[in-house]
Amino acid sequence: MSDVIISIKNVVKTFGKVVAVSNANLDVVKGEFFSLLGPSGCGKTTLLRMLAGFELPTEGSIEIDGQDVTLVPPNHRPVNMVFQNYAIFPHLNVASNIAFGMRKSGLSKQELAQRIDQMLELIKLPGYGERGASELSGGQRQRVALARALIKQPKVLLLDEPLGALDKKLREQMQIELRLLQQHVGITFVFVTHDQEEALTLSDRIAVMDQGDIIEVSTPTLLYEQPKSQFVADFIGTMNFFDCTLTDYSDDVASGQCAELGEIRVKGQQPVVQPGETFALAIRPEKFSISFADPASSVNTVEGRMGPSAYLGDRSHFYIHIKGRDNPISVALQNLSGVLDQKYSTDKTVWLSWSDDAAVMIRAEK
Amino acid sequence: MNSTAAEHSLVARFRLKFRRSETLRGYALLSPTLTVVLLGLLFPLAILLTLSFWKQEYVDLIQTFTLTNYADFFEKKIYYLILYRSIRISLFVMLATVLLAYPLAYFIAFHVKKNKIMWIILITIPFWTSYLLRVFAWKVILGYNGVINSGLMSLGIIAEPLQFILYNPIAVVITLAHAWAAVAILPIYVSLEKIDRSLIEASRDLGESAVMTFIRVTLPLSLPGVIAASLLVFIPTVGDYVTPALVGGTRGIMIGNIIQSMFGKALNWPLGAALSIISMLTVTAVVCMLLGATHLFRKKVA
Amino acid sequence: MLYLVFLYAPVAVLPLFSFNDSQYVTFPLLGFTLKWYAQLADSQGLHSALINSLKVGVSVAVLSTVLGIFAAKAVTRYRMRRSGLLIGFIMVPLVIPEIILGISLLMTFSISEVKLSLVTVGIGHLMLCTPFSMLVLISRMEGFDQSYEEASQDLGENAWWTFWRVTFPIILPGVVASLLLTFTISFDEFVLAFFLAGTDSTLPLHIWGQLRFPDKLPSTLALGAIIVVLSTVVIFAAELIRRSGVQVGGKSKV
CATH class of the missing domain: 1.10.3720.10 (MetI-like)
Known part of the structure; x- marks a missing residue:
């Protein structure tokens, strides 16, 4: 494939006895916004630092744009990085920070000044060139760090949790700007984050990592709607899991028996196990509907008792106890009609149901 | 021809090892200071210890072990x-x-x-x-x-x-x-x-x-x-x-x-x-x- | 407060009696004079000792700071095995009595037939000053994030240019502090110089020599007074530089 820009092959990184990355294989496609997502300590930052050249893989190889860069030092790689703390040089002003990497560019002073002005325009900080590094806010630092990297016209831009230090409002605004910027410049972005919402918002594709392993690589929609592992399903958003046994699969419909839910049916999915074997049935909170009358069918439905609820503004979370299950099922409903209805009061008997394309079958993890 | 190639790969292997090992690179950076301290401190202290087992007779040092x-x-x-x-x-x-x-x-x-x-x-x-x-x-x-x-x-x-x-x-x-x-x-x-x-x-x-x-x-x-x-x-x-x-x-x-x-x-x-x-x-x-x-x-x- | 008086009393004695028109350092004061200072200006031995001390002090300050930069960089920027042991080793001169360092160097030079001179004094001072320089620079290097150096590399600079374009400007206040500190230590050092100087005299050796002659006492006080004033100026200058450094450090905070 000619449009692969980064190719990570069998990369292992150990620090002493600690395995930071175990056997990573990954291809990033030219021009995409690619995220490495995982809890802290999962190895995502180590993987990014190996792409930048700050860490050398213990085993395996890394290719960027068809060239093996496994052992190439950072200053000779066609990638640039936006650091977690931005690393805006404290002894230089904004313009000198942006110009830092252009010492050997061969541009004349005038051309360089022009390029810097263009970059300041791009990051929406025109006229800030003479500002000192200490006079910048967090969001402005982040933009200067972007400009400083982008002026080098790297083949890949690496971003190490660049939004982590910003407050929520600013972070959401920067997410949008970052996405627009990436589409504008057309450079491949590799973005490290532990914030699943951020990864879903920004990315074309996401690699979910845990304990040094790449668990799953997919698009945001598929990761959310059809996760292939319990870890991914659980890490991204909220998920209810049920232990089930597959009884039959025919005509694109899988039937199963679950200890807590009774009979279930899933349509349009290839089962992950053979009939007779167990699997995990995963259902998102917002896929449930709540009714107060016993539905006619006993398939894909379960009786429960209302537990506590939480009002979150745009939606509400309900916790519903069902027989034989310790932790309640999490259910989310849109608040379409104003104040929380009296009818959802605690201890009321309700029936939960879901459509046959709402649940996901996942290989059970012990 | 063959031996130079082998030598070359040996050098390359050493350079690779050097690049990979932070300990080696750190020691390389530390080595000037360490050398100076080694010569100016450890060596003199060793001499001090040695001399304490020698003996002075008038202006001559007798270089035989003695307590x-x-x-x-x-x-x-x-x-x-x-x-x-x-x-x-x-x-x-x-x-x-x-x-x-x-x-x-x-x-x-x-x-x-x-x-x-x-x-x-x-x-x-x-x-x-x-x-x-x-x-x-x-x-x-x-x-x-x-x-x-x-x-x-x-x-x-x-x-x-x-x-x-x-x-x-x-x-x-x-x-x-x-x-x-x-x-x-x-x-x-x-x-x-x-x-x-x-x-x-x-x-x-x-x-x-x-x-x-x-x-x-x-x-x-x-x-x-x-x-x-x-x-x-x-x-x-x-x-x-x-x-x-x-x-x-x-x-x-x-x-x-x-x-x-x-x-x-x-x-x-x-x-x-x-x-x-x-x-x-x-x-x-x-x-x-x-x-x-x-x-x-x-x-x-x- | 009494403790402060205790701390300052000896320092105050020097200038006070240096202006006193008497051969003896006793109360009551007998009147104001500058003749002791005039006597200093004529002293040939003092001049050569001062110049010797300056030579040794400047060389030692520069060398120990360079060694300190190497060591501090290695310690703060690399994960090394058994580095603690080596650091402790470099720090040894801080915790052994100077006299022992002095005599072991004296024996070493004597056995290896190195003639005692200002150079041997400098070597002794280098041993003493390097740990101080290293401590000052380690604290400065720890104070700023490694990502600045990584950013420079990432933007295409090699190690050499990264040092001069990023590391050095940021640690500059630490470098200046280290230069001043090591210079002061060397300038003031007596014990090592006593054993290692040979025929050349440094300022402390000169003062030591003067202390034996009662008639030189007042002019020695005058010399002491001058040194007190000069070192005070240097210390305040160092602090001002350090403060400008604090600002640079402050800028690095996100």
């Missing part, structure tokens, strides 16, 4: 007594310095709000002046015709100069306690400054009095600074010879003076070397005992 010098130390009581006195003086100096420095450091760390650094500078300024001149100033102050005596006499408080203030171990302790004050204040100040104020507030909140809070929280947390201060004062003062020479008189002579005389008048380098080795070992032993004691203290408080 005579060490035997001398144990046979002639004078060396043993002076070493004992040196340790005792240094321990007094250490105690005096730390006890005086702690309140001051505490004051700056907890009660000075603005310009703490200015305070630190003001306190350390006297110590940026020549050590020799400071010791000398004490000699002038404490002397028979010195500042204190002549001052008191011209004020009519005393008729005769006081004789007991110069040329004795007390003068040595005073002078050394002054000379090393800054060395004690700084580490104690740093350790007090580092203490998270909320810990002290937590202790008060949990019902301890100010005094008990100090004993149970502040003091144990500042103990590293106190230990550092104690050692930084104790160890070098044992070997000091300028102060005893200037203000100590014959009763204030310390082991440093003896060692120095072995390299001057007495001209017995091997004995001087042996005395140095014995002093260092003794100091190390005392330091270990001090550290053991503080360890016990810490356990008890905890």
